[in-house]
Amino acid sequence: MKLRRDDNVLVTKGRDRGKHGRVTQTFPKEGKVLVEGVNVVMRHTKPTSTLRQAGIIQKEMPVPAANLVLVCTHCTKPARIDRRVLADGTKARVCNSCKEVIE
Numbered sequence: 170m171k172l173r174r175d176d177n178v179l180v181t182k183g184r185d186r187g188k189h190g191r192v193t194q195t196f197p198k199e200g201k202v203l204v205e206g207v208n209v210v211m212r213h214t215k216p217t218s219t220l221r222q223a224g225i226i227q228k229e230m231p232v233p234a235a236n237l238v239l240v241c242t243h244c245t246k247p248a249r250i251d252r253r254v255l256a257d258g259t260k261a262r263v264c265n266s267c268k269e270v271i272e
């Protein structure tokens with residue numbers, strides 16, 4: 170999977186198309202990620218002895234990584250990503266439009 174935690178992504182498909190957000194969690198097995206403010210659903214919860222308060226809570230649901238593109242931190246465009254091995258042997262993702270390494 171190309172996305173990592175704390176990546177800035179743009180949603181390209183689905184209900185939240187066009188939204189930007191930060192990746193807060195990844196689920197590599199499912200190919201999904203959790204993005205801040207994206208795919209928020211309302212949950213109506215009843216009070217239980219263990220759980221917080223009742224009422225409507227907002228919850229983010231994982232989004233398929235295929236519906237997201239990484240946004241370059243340098244040129245702020247949705248980036249096409251190249252992978253490159255740096256001089257010290259670490260693998261890096263490189264933005265195809267500005268050629269900067271994306272952290």
Ligand SMILES: [Zn+2]
Nearest residue numbers: 241244264267
């Ligand atoms: Zn860039």
